Amino acid sequence: MTADFSEIRRNEHLPARIASHIGREIAEGRISPGDRLPTEHLLAKTFGVSRSVVREAIAQLRNEGLVETRQGVGAFVLGPQGRGSIRIEQTALRDPETFRSLFQLRMPLEIEAAGLAAIHHDDTDLKKLDDALARMTGAEKWTDQGIVADLAFHRALATATHNEYFLLFIGFIAERISLAINAARAAAILEEIVEATIAEHVAIRDAMVTRDPMLARAAMRSHLIGAAARLELTLDIF
Structure with missing residues (x-):
């Protein structure tokens, strides 16, 4: 399956929207455990936002236990066994x-x-x-x-x-x-x-x-x- 990243609308807080979007891609299997997320530069260009916004979104995913970040390497998707148990969707x-x-x-x-x-x-x-x-x-x-x-x-x-x-x-x-x-x-x-x-x-x-x-x-x-x-x-x- 292929992850679907497209430019994000600006009617909500951008980092939260991007994190929610990537979270859905993970939940629906388009990004698999062990996969590395695209670079900050590529995500920023794809979503049409700044790199600081992307960093905030990845920090949110890390706090939710969906990804881990490795210094100088990037962000990697965790498998279900490695994830935290707390998750609240923005829509809730x-x-x-x-x-x-x-x-x-x-x-x-x-x-x-x-x-x-x-x-x-x-x-x-x-x-x-x-x-x-x-x-x-x-x-x-x-x-x-x-x-x-x-x-x-x-x-x-x-x-x-x-x-x-x-x-x-x-x-x-x-x-x-x-x-x-x-x-x-x-x-x-x-x-x-x-x-x-x-x-x-x-x-x-x-x-x-x-x-x-x-x-x-x-x-x-x-x-x-x-x-x-x-x-x-x-x-x-x-």
Whole structure:
């Protein structure tokens, strides 16, 4: 069977759409276990997107346990025995209750991650956070690249916990929450939503630098409550 890759429409978050497309090709047998995915350059050209978008899509597939990446070699499809058991299709999250439940899961995970990151982060972790913030606040903050940077920030914070399982689960959820970022941008005045989101991320970064876990937890809690409110989600908050 032959994989069917074609240019992706831009009506949803691009990395998630590309990951979903490749995931279907794997599920339907057009890409077999052990196969190497096309190079980033070729995928970017085929889908009509940038290489950074392709990298985000492959990261999502890796978080889902569909592929493994080998440094300097590429991404390879895993067989069923090597895959993780967690998989949520983007289409399932169009159900409001399913989406609310996933967003609810962010609260304990990301609040705890912020506290651990405050304690355990090193200079490399801080640079990754600052790089993501620079992209969030730069000229591309109004575009899809601003969303990519937002997700990169959350993954960098998860990495700063120095607990690989936080990165695994938060990375997985962050990709799904890309729908939330798009929805929030569509439901409000773009300038207001972007500036509020940036301010919340700066507060998280600044709190983490103090190495005060309670301060970092409070900043993340405030961000998640704000993000939920912008989506008109009713969460159980204690």
